Amino acid sequence: MASESSLSPRFFVLEKGVLSSHYDVGLEKAEPVNRADAPRCPQCGDIIGLLTWLPPYRVKLELYGEELGDFIDGVGYELLVSERFVEAFRAEGLTGLEGFHPVDVVRVRRMTKKKREPLTVPSYFVVWPCFGRAAVDLVLNRVRVSSPPTCTECRATGIDATHGFVLEPGTWAGEDIFRPRGMQGKVVVSERFKHFVERHRLTNMRLTPTEEFVRDPSNLGPAPLPTT
Template structure:
């Protein structure tokens, strides 16, 4: 199986940590529903027009910026390289208007790059709850083996998938966090893309 990583929202070096929030007023649409159980899948989705405020914590703008919901912002450079790369698993690529920048780290002067909104696609692959050491505040009730949504998670010891995702970046059934594979990691490293922090799946424990 190819190596899997968790895409984290905060780069521990803070070199180019970049966050965003949707500028108000903003529109959201509901995610899709599971065809088997009818329950909602995923989080709300930010709907156009896409206007955002950025917060930086380093001395450069990230090629990825993270915020609430499923949306991720990518720089124009990231987008152009991605679309030529042959890698799969991102959708969207809608332009985002940056209406404000708050610089909390170094007060560097560069203007932000053009940013585009993407969302990681939902893979057919599924999280292995048992092998991942998943613990529940409340397990899904009733459990649905198709979407594996629901319940309240206490946390997990590691991330183990039941099968290899086709996508190079995705979410999987039973797990809303964004996962990437070794090809995505190489793409980020070879192109020197900033603020794409990755944690190996076997080390990606998290407790709420």
């Protein structure tokens, strides 16, 4: 799809590193697992997320790679980040994350049989990307949906395939990491966040420009471009 103007802000989808990578790790929440109600749209009342994880924050990790990284994708809408990530994030004044609660890593199991050096387990914190004001562009996205969104606030809909998306100009409120309206299941970050990750060499983070982000498990292809 055509990229935005070079003068427009650039955004990236944040995901964990690829499978079989140096930092490949699986996560399981350890009992007791307490949950609160899922978030709802303030306008239409529809559910726009998963059940919220409540304390105690306890996890079991399964390490398939060589070492534990600075970022672990949670089971749900939460993320785990290392102490050095938290310190750098706060020091540089980045915005968009909520929580910052310490996590108790009750077990780390190595899933490979090769003999390894002693493992260093970072201190982790659980965070939640905020629900931002930025909204996906309903016209320019190459996104196939099961039905058009009916709520102008959350813009929630079933997404069948994504072949790139852009954010509607003027809707972004400046957060560095957030979940956009119309695509709350994805974590989107600013260009400043991208430079922050690169500068501090934070590990196990994959950043894809939103206009290049593709998820099409059923091979449906991109939605047709709008006609003029």
